[in-house]
Amino acid sequence: MKLKTIAIMLTLIGLTLHGQAAEKKPVLTLMTHDSFAVGKEVLAQFERQQGVTLKIIKSGDAGAVLNQAILSKANPLADVFYGVDNTFMSRALKAGIFMAYASPQLKRIPDDLKLDPGNRLLPVSYGDVCLNYDRKWFVDKGIEPPQDLDDLLKPAYKSLTVVQNPAISSPGMAFLLATVGRYGQSGYLNFWQQLRANDAYIANGWTDAYYGQFTRAKGGTRPIVVSYASSPSAEVFYSETKLDDAPTVAILAPQTAFRQIEFVGILKGTRQQELAAKLVDFMLDYSFQQDIPLHMWVFPANPTVPLPDVFIKYTRQADNPVMLTPEAIEAGREKWLEEWTETVLR
Amino acid sequence: MKQRSRYFLIIPPLIFMGLFYFYPLASIFSLSFAPQDNTPFKGVEKLFSSTYYVRVLWFTTWQAALSTLLTLVLALPVAFVFARYTFRGKDLLLSLTTIPFVLPTVVTAAAFSALLGRGGLVNTVLMQLFGLEQPVFRLEHTVWFFLMAHVFYNFTVVLRLVGGFWARLPGQVHDAARMLGATGRVVFLRVTLPLLAPAIMAASLLVFVFCFTSFGVVLILGGPRLATVEVEIFRQAVHLFNLPVAAALSLVQILFTFGLMVAYTRLERRTSVALLPEATPKRTALTLGPKDRLVINTCVCGMAVLLGAPLLALFIRSILTETGVGLTYYLALFENRAQSILYVAPAVAILNSIGFALAATLIALILGGLSSAFLAGAKARPAVLLDPILMLPLSTSAVTLGFGFVVALDEPPLNLRSSWVLPAIAHALVALPFVIRSVLPAWRSIPQSLREAAVMLGASPWRVWFAVDWPILRRALMVGAVFAFAISMGEFGATVFVARPQTPTLPLAIYRYLSHPGSLNYGQAMAMSCLLMLTTGIGFGLLEKLRPASGNF
Numbered sequence: 001m002k003l004k005t006i007a008i009m010l011t012l013i014g015l016t017l018h019g020q021a022a023e024k025k026p027v028l029t030l031m032t033h034d035s036f037a038v039g040k041e042v043l044a045q046f047e048r049q050q051g052v053t054l055k056i057i058k059s060g061d062a063g064a065v066l067n068q069a070i071l072s073k074a075n076p077l078a079d080v081f082y083g084v085d086n087t088f089m090s091r092a093l094k095a096g097i098f099m100a101y102a103s104p105q106l107k108r109i110p111d112d113l114k115l116d117p118g119n120r121l122l123p124v125s126y127g128d129v130c131l132n133y134d135r136k137w138f139v140d141k142g143i144e145p146p147q148d149l150d151d152l153l154k155p156a157y158k159s160l161t162v163v164q165n166p167a168i169s170s171p172g173m174a175f176l177l178a179t180v181g182r183y184g185q186s187g188y189l190n191f192w193q194q195l196r197a198n199d200a201y202i203a204n205g206w207t208d209a210y211y212g213q214f215t216r217a218k219g220g221t222r223p224i225v226v227s228y229a230s231s232p233s234a235e236v237f238y239s240e241t242k243l244d245d246a247p248t249v250a251i252l253a254p255q256t257a258f259r260q261i262e263f264v265g266i267l268k269g270t271r272q273q274e275l276a277a278k279l280v281d282f283m284l285d286y287s288f289q290q291d292i293p294l295h296m297w298v299f300p301a302n303p304t305v306p307l308p309d310v311f312i313k314y315t316r317q318a319d320n321p322v323m324l325t326p327e328a329i330e331a332g333r334e335k336w337l338e339e340w341t342e343t344v345l346r
Numbered sequence: 347m348k349q350r351s352r353y354f355l356i357i358p359p360l361i362f363m364g365l366f367y368f369y370p371l372a373s374i375f376s377l378s379f380a381p382q383d384n385t386p387f388k389g390v391e392k393l394f395s396s397t398y399y400v401r402v403l404w405f406t407t408w409q410a411a412l413s414t415l416l417t418l419v420l421a422l423p424v425a426f427v428f429a430r431y432t433f434r435g436k437d438l439l440l441s442l443t444t445i446p447f448v449l450p451t452v453v454t455a456a457a458f459s460a461l462l463g464r465g466g467l468v469n470t471v472l473m474q475l476f477g478l479e480q481p482v483f484r485l486e487h488t489v490w491f492f493l494m495a496h497v498f499y500n501f502t503v504v505l506r507l508v509g510g511f512w513a514r515l516p517g518q519v520h521d522a523a524r525m526l527g528a529t530g531r532v533v534f535l536r537v538t539l540p541l542l543a544p545a546i547m548a549a550s551l552l553v554f555v556f557c558f559t560s561f562g563v564v565l566i567l568g569g570p571r572l573a574t575v576e577v578e579i580f581r582q583a584v585h586l587f588n589l590p591v592a593a594a595l596s597l598v599q600i601l602f603t604f605g606l607m608v609a610y611t612r613l614e615r616r617t618s619v620a621l622l623p624e625a626t627p628k629r630t631a632l633t634l635g636p637k638d639r640l641v642i643n644t645c646v647c648g649m650a651v652l653l654g655a656p657l658l659a660l661f662i663r664s665i666l667t668e669t670g671v672g673l674t675y676y677l678a679l680f681e682n683r684a685q686s687i688l689y690v691a692p693a694v695a696i697l698n699s700i701g702f703a704l705a706a707t708l709i710a711l712i713l714g715g716l717s718s719a720f721l722a723g724a725k726a727r728p729a730v731l732l733d734p735i736l737m738l739p740l741s742t743s744a745v746t747l748g749f750g751f752v753v754a755l756d757e758p759p760l761n762l763r764s765s766w767v768l769p770a771i772a773h774a775l776v777a778l779p780f781v782i783r784s785v786l787p788a789w790r791s792i793p794q795s796l797r798e799a800a801v802m803l804g805a806s807p808w809r810v811w812f813a814v815d816w817p818i819l820r821r822a823l824m825v826g827a828v829f830a831f832a833i834s835m836g837e838f839g840a841t842v843f844v845a846r847p848q849t850p851t852l853p854l855a856i857y858r859y860l861s862h863p864g865s866l867n868y869g870q871a872m873a874m875s876c877l878l879m880l881t882t883g884i885g886f887g888l889l890e891k892l893r894p895a896s897g898n899f
Contacts, residue, residue: 037688057764063584068752075756165570204565207860219465231863238864240668
């Protein structure tokens with residue numbers, strides 16, 4: 001009996017380790033954050049075209065992965081890195097871990113997304129972090145839903161808002177940056193003071209906010225949450241029953257949302273520079289770009305790519321979103337976080 | 347065994363610790379404290395400029411102490427019942443208590459909110475029942491909420507460590523005390539409790555250190571105003587990339603717990619009494635009186651409320667769909683809606699999880715067994731130093747160690763940074779202290795006279811070991827194995843920060859579902875959590891099959 005159990009366990013170990021055996025094809029490694037996703041078929045297409053095996057390694061959220069890439073710059077973990085956004089861009093460039101590559105595909109991408117004139121980081125996608133509200137909740141209560149950041153401070157919306165802690169969460173940070181951009185360095189703390197007084201809930205991260213406190217979650221009590229412009233589309237796409245309309249609405253009024261742009265770059269020290277460049281081209285090219293919305297729930301950087309139906313119907317881009325330069329963000333990050341913590345938490 | 351040859355036992359564990367703990371840690375520390383712009387320790391002065399960090403350390407300490415105390419108060423009576431009585435469903439119940447241990451913090455937090463949150467089950471029922479306007483319990487973002495979660499997680503540590511030890515206390519000692527006229531209370535206070543002390547202390551230490559480095563639970567349930575040292579380290583290392591401060595805080599964390607462990611090790615050696623433990627736990631009569639039944643029922647009900655209710659809440663959420671009770675979420679697990687590369691078939695996630703868990707358990711058992719063998723017989727000085735050292739991985743910040751791996755393990759032959767071996771190693775590091783704390787009290791309780799008697803009767807050293815030590819130890823090893831397995835299944839420690847190729851485990855799949863909007867995603871996360879609980883439960887069942895049939899722990 002015991003022998004049998006041991007045998008079963010050993011077989012299981014063997015089964016899991018099976019398939020780790022190396023293949024002969026060259027291996028190209030892409031390092032990225034946990035939210036990276038793409039269609040199977042698209043990746044297979046790249047592997048076939050180039051005759052390579054693509055290895056994708058992940059290790060935490062955008063901030064954690066970037067720091068690991070910086071720490072390992074003497075001996076990089078991968079050839080290509082995807083997932084530096086404009087909030088971390090300055091840190092990445094200062095660390096000097098990326099090499100310049102002017103991909104021929106860049107010509108298809110609008111200039112306002114190209115934040116690095118040196119082309120070390122190339123824009124792949126962008127999305128808006130903004131307020132979402134629960135449509136049904138406001139209809140049921142007969143209250144007008146909020147339209148602007150200022151609305152959150154009104155008595156009618158007391159105890160209705162959930163935001164994330166910017167010191168821990170990346171949408172939380174983006175929303176803090178939205179308020180800095182909107183109200184300026186001198187005014188944003190005033191906004192947060194009043195938001196605190198209006199009993200906003202500071203959740204830990206996006207999951208805790210959206211699935212814990214937001215009214216769309218079972219047991220949630222707050223109908224306004226910081227999420228993404230694409231969240232209503234995702235609600236429809238991942239709904240249990242067929243929905244005719246999105247259950248949530250994204251607030252995209254001017255200067256209420258923060259635009260996050262995500263970049264790809266070739267890591268210095270790669271031994272397969274040519275292949276790495278091919279992967280960058282591929283990520284900016286049509287088929288990968290077309291695959292972005294339904295997998296990562298953001299917009300492709302190439303504006304000519306057709307969007308899926310669910311995006312066309314339920315997701316709009318923010319009108320005139322807040323944009324801060326990467327340099328301003330890196331310079332202000334620590335100070336803003338400390339001031340925010342001092343104002344909102346203590 | 348001679349003292350000198352004994353040192354061979356500790357060599358493999360020390361090499362392992364050296365390569366996968368001290369080397370990465372030293373690398374990240376030396377990088378962090380390296381002079382920047384000609385100033386070494388740049389930024390560290392911030393630590394002393396305000397009382398903030400002192401307050402954080404103080405909060406971390408008292409919440410860990412309080413969590414430990416609460417867990418002891420609640421789990422010790424149950425440990426007594428489990429040690430004393432045999433009743434139907436006991437094995438199953440024991441397995442169930444360990445399941446919380448593997449649940450990702452986000453999921454545990456979701457379960458607690460579903461139950462006791464503002465709009466949770468209890469409040470909704472109470473409000474409807476009594477026609478109240480406001481929720482009765484407002485636990486969100488209070489200390490009590492995460493203290494409850496800490497008890498929920500650590501209950502099993504006390505139950506298994508103390509209960510297992512208790513069941514094997516020799517009956518004769520109690521009988522003798524009784525014969526000498528001691529009352530039940532006196533026997534308990536003067537005989538049982540002192541004999542149990544090593545096990546109680548071992549369990550307390552594990553719980554304390556575990557809560558001391560608590561991260562997710564405190565953050566989500568306790569709210570952003572309550573930051574532990576671990577939270578500060580994460581904030582500094584990941585979001586501000588302020589490595590000097592993060593490393594300094596990690597060092598404080600390590601030194602603080604190290605001091606505690608040194609004190610503990612000294613105390614433990616002093617309190618250990620070698621006595622003749624029963625190889626098989628003694629059994630009480632199978633006919634139970636009404637009083638016994640009452641005790642058992644009270645204990646089972648108490649546990650059901652404390653540990654069972656949150657688990658049940660998870661299960662209910664996994665089958666309660668928008669259109670009523672159904673298996674929608676479970677069926678959806680098998681469907682790759684967006685044809686994503688990220689999609690993991692449940693079977694694959696289960697196999698990956700089990701593979702890592704078995705590898706980690708094996709490593710932890712072998713190294714933990716060797717370490718305990720050394721420590722059990724070692725002279726005072728090396729043991730007092732080495733024992734706490736082997737405990738260190740449990741008290742070390744996951745971010746720091748994870749970043750250390752990235753910096754240190756980057757060249758052949760140790761180029762393991764993106765290898766599948768690294769997660770197993772990282773799990774084994776955290777599991778090692780659990781194995782040692784499970785095994786060592788049992789090993790120390792074996793009287794030398796018993797071995798000498800066997801030798802006198804002509805037994806070879808191997809025979810002595812096999813006939814005397816092994817029967818007592820294998821049960822303790824099993825307890826260690828269960829914890830090692832659970833730690834790996836739950837993806838504890840530095841693995842969040844270990845780069846890994848596509849070998850998604852159950853907890854990683856859960857996190858992924860919980861990172862997109864849509865009720866189907868949430869439902870699938872709940873369904874996947876139930877699969878995690880089920881897989882873990884079956885794993886425990888199989889592990890327990892390896893131990894002798896008569897064992898209860």
